[in-house]
Amino acid sequence: MSPFPTSTVLGYPRIGPRRELKRALESYWDGRATRDELDRVGAQLRERTWRGLAGLGLEGLPSNTFSMYDQVLDTAVLLGAVPARYRAADDPYFAMARGTEGLAPLRMTKWFDTNYHYIVPEVGPDTVFKLDPGKPLSEVREARALGYETRPVVVGPVTFVLLASALDRLDEVLGCYEELLSALAAEGVAWVQLDEPALVADRTPEELAAVRAAYERLGAAGARPGLFVATYFGDAGEALPVLAGTPVEAIGVDLVRGGVPEIDLPGKTVVAGVVSGRDVWRTSPERALAALAAVRAGRVTVSTSCSLLHVPYDVAAEPGLDPALKERLAFAEQKVAEVVALSQTAFPPSTAALVPPGPSVALPAPVAAEGRGPYAERAAAQAEHLRLPPLPTTTIGSFPQTGELRAARAAVAAGTLSRDDYERRVEAEIERVIRLQERLGLDVLVHGEPERNDMVQYFAEHLDGFAVTANGWVQSYGSRCTRPPILHGDVGRPSPITVRWATYAQSLTDKPVKGMLTGPVTIVAWSFVRDDLPLRDVVFQVADAVREEVSDLEAAGVQIIQVDEPALRELLPLRRAAQADYLEWAVAAYRRATSGASDRTQIHTHLCYSDADQILAAIDGLDADVTTIESARSGGRILGAVEAFGRGLGAGVYDIHSPRVPSAEEVEELLRRTLAVLPAERVWVNPDCGLKTRTYEQVEASLANVVAAARDVRAGL
Numbered sequence: 099m100s101p102f103p104t105s106t107v108l109g110y111p112r113i114g115p116r117r118e119l120k121r122a123l124e125s126y127w128d129g130r131a132t133r134d135e136l137d138r139v140g141a142q143l144r145e146r147t148w149r150g151l152a153g154l155g156l157e158g159l160p161s162n163t164f165s166m167y168d169q170v171l172d173t174a175v176l177l178g179a180v181p182a183r184y185r186a187a188d189d190p191y192f193a194m195a196r197g198t199e200g201l202a203p204l205r206m207t208k209w210f211d212t213n214y215h216y217i218v219p220e221v222g223p224d225t226v227f228k229l230d231p232g233k234p235l236s237e238v239r240e241a242r243a244l245g246y247e248t249r250p251v252v253v254g255p256v257t258f259v260l261l262a263s264a265l266d267r268l269d270e271v272l273g274c275y276e277e278l279l280s281a282l283a284a285e286g287v288a289w290v291q292l293d294e295p296a297l298v299a300d301r302t303p304e305e306l307a308a309v310r311a312a313y314e315r316l317g318a319a320g321a322r323p324g325l326f327v328a329t330y331f332g333d334a335g336e337a338l339p340v341l342a343g344t345p346v347e348a349i350g351v352d353l354v355r356g357g358v359p360e361i362d363l364p365g366k367t368v369v370a371g372v373v374s375g376r377d378v379w380r381t382s383p384e385r386a387l388a389a390l391a392a393v394r395a396g397r398v399t400v401s402t403s404c405s406l407l408h409v410p411y412d413v414a415a416e417p418g419l420d421p422a423l424k425e426r427l428a429f430a431e432q433k434v435a436e437v438v439a440l441s442q443t444a445f446p447p448s449t450a451a452l453v454p455p456g457p458s459v460a461l462p463a464p465v466a467a468e469g470r471g472p473y474a475e476r477a478a479a480q481a482e483h484l485r486l487p488p489l490p491t492t493t494i495g496s497f498p499q500t501g502e503l504r505a506a507r508a509a510v511a512a513g514t515l516s517r518d519d520y521e522r523r524v525e526a527e528i529e530r531v532i533r534l535q536e537r538l539g540l541d542v543l544v545h546g547e548p549e550r551n552d553m554v555q556y557f558a559e560h561l562d563g564f565a566v567t568a569n570g571w572v573q574s575y576g577s578r579c580t581r582p583p584i585l586h587g588d589v590g591r592p593s594p595i596t597v598r599w600a601t602y603a604q605s606l607t608d609k610p611v612k613g614m615l616t617g618p619v620t621i622v623a624w625s626f627v628r629d630d631l632p633l634r635d636v637v638f639q640v641a642d643a644v645r646e647e648v649s650d651l652e653a654a655g656v657q658i659i660q661v662d663e664p665a666l667r668e669l670l671p672l673r674r675a676a677q678a679d680y681l682e683w684a685v686a687a688y689r690r691a692t693s694g695a696s697d698r699t700q701i702h703t704h705l706c707y708s709d710a711d712q713i714l715a716a717i718d719g720l721d722a723d724v725t726t727i728e729s730a731r732s733g734g735r736i737l738g739a740v741e742a743f744g745r746g747l748g749a750g751v752y753d754i755h756s757p758r759v760p761s762a763e764e765v766e767e768l769l770r771r772t773l774a775v776l777p778a779e780r781v782w783v784n785p786d787c788g789l790k791t792r793t794y795e796q797v798e799a800s801l802a803n804v805v806a807a808a809r810d811v812r813a814g815l
């Protein structure tokens with residue numbers, strides 16, 4: 099077996115440095131481009147990546163890290179796990195990913211604790227696993243034709259069955275992997291990478307036994323490439339000795355997020371992830387070399403901690419960034435150069451060098467989080483001056499973002515539209531949204547967030563300590579990308595951010611208008627964050643900025659303030675042992691942001707992206723007067739868990755992810771389900787989430803039904 103290369107990366111971005119794949123996909127989906135044209139763009143992007151990596155001096159080039167949509171979906175296709183109902187579609191792959199007229203797509207969910215979302219494989223009694231190795235084989239050949247030998251990357255069997263909730267099907271799946279190994283060997287492939295990020299979360303003894311069985315079996319396969327099992331996103335913990343006991347030749351460990359545990363794997367190649375694939379900072383050579391030196395193994399290869407999928411392409415594409423900040427940054431391209439440089443530096447092997455501890459920084463002075471009275475008193479004070487009807491109706495904040503608004507923002511950036519003219523347009527849009535809500539008869543209005551490109555980026559643009567990029571796109575799912583702001587310094591709020599829009603909206607109506615803010619955890623979760631302070635301290639700094647904004651809104655007469663925390667669940671650590679601590683400081687940060695408000699001011703929060711039932715106690719701990727939460731989309735699953743919830747609650751009655759207009763009867767049915775578990779005086783009526791991605795036509799019809807349903811139920815109370 100040829101030795102594992104001395105330097106590699108676990109994967110690379112694939113959307114294209116200028117989002118070429120996004121454009122090609124969307125053209126193909128709209129019927130503006132042919133499949134051939136789409137495939138050509140894919141081939142160009144792969145070629146560019148291989149040439150780029152080789153040009154930087156990287157030895158071990160991965161292949162099959164490109165995907166037209168998602169690598170988990172690719173793996174499902176590889177294994178033949180295509181549900182029968184999609185097989186007749188024109189394009190079964192995209193039908194699974196996105197649905198068709200008559201067919202709902204497969205479910206999508208977050209890839210571990212990243213902001214990437216994968217398609218959840220559907221494995222049922224009808225699933226017949228059957229290998230279809232076309233994609234990995236053709237990428238190997240394609241690279242070879244360009245002069246590159248590559249290492250195909252595939253999601254590993256254990257992670258695949260765990261994501262598909264099909265551990266009982268592991269045996270059948272392994273049959274496909276055996277065949278895959280033999281097909282790759284026949285193709286002359288030296289190494290294959292099997293990604294097993296599921297091994298960095300807590301695993302039951304049964305699951306660990308499955309890991310052992312899987313890799314013993316694959317290791318025993320006849321002709322096969324070298325097996326490289328990549329764990330990442332944290333410490334592989336008790337899975338590591340299990341893997342070490344199997345015949346796999348190479349094991350990947352995340353030495354950035356996993357810390358630097360004692361790694362002692364004689365006889366194995368350790369692929370040491372010392373360059374972070376999850377942040378945008380330059381690697382400290384001292385830290386990386388110390389981590390490398392602490393690994394005892396047959397052979398050590400320098401690598402990234404995980405795929406570089408989660409970072410943007412190139413710092414050089416950001417001429418607008420402050421040069422002092424740029425000095426500190428490394429995107430994918432720079433990180434590859436770091437891997438190569440580290441691999442060329444002799445690191446003393448087999449000495450357990452100590453890694454310098456991270457800086458320990460004192461917390462900012464604590465802000466009293468208990469400023470507000472008990473909920474019952476607050477509720478009484480608010481009821482008295484807000485005078486809302488029972489089952490009040492409201493929305494989550496955003497209204498449709500029209501093409502004109504986006505164009506107007508682009509025109510301001512291009513200098514062809516003046517700030518003043520732009521602001522007039524935003525005001526006109528606010529007026530339209532207020533009038534619409536009055537006409538529909540909603541009880542608590544919103545201004546519609548027309549001034550916000552994005553609920554995090556907008557605040558990042560107005561706070562000190564953040565930078566925003568021009569091309570720093572990162573794939574979120576399919577063709578969708580986000581451009582996370584970079585939180586690089588101490589956070590401060592030089593002046594009020596939302597007050598002028600909130601007060602303008604309130605000046606147009608007698609109904610209460612909610613002020614709308616993004617919470618500290620969400621702002622941090624959706625940004626790249628400095629790594630020289632504990633995350634908690636960074637979140638607390640953001641919380642203090644939000645607290646100032648809350649106070650200014652209140653002073654301006656805003657009576658209801660919503661502080662959204664849709665990402666509260668996202669930062670939840672993968673290991674249970676670390677979860678309680680996280681939830682404690684995340685909740686503390688939220689209270690720090692909101693507890694300056696008087697008892698009369700009604701604080702709302704909003705959560706979505708499901709799985710909220712896992713953190714319900716923490717949500718209750720936020721102590722918001724009203725919580726609106728996604729529910730309709732998941733068929734009201736959350737309702738089983740909210741009974742113990744002690745405050746106002748609006749479980750979504752309208753799934754805003756679908757263009758479908760729900761009937762008043764459907765809405766009523768969902769509402770009655772909330773009323774079955776909570777007293778009516780605490781129940782609110784609202785959609786699942788913001789309406790930003792919908793059209794006005796859909797929104798108007800849907801909200802009319804929401805209001806009608808609420809009135810109907812109200813009349814019968």
Ligand code: MET
Nearest residue numbers: 494495496662664788789
């Ligand atoms: C992803 S949560 C979105 C909340 C925000 N206020 C909106 O309505 O768009």
Ligand SMILES: [Zn+2]
Nearest residue numbers: 664706787788
């Ligand atoms: Zn939401």
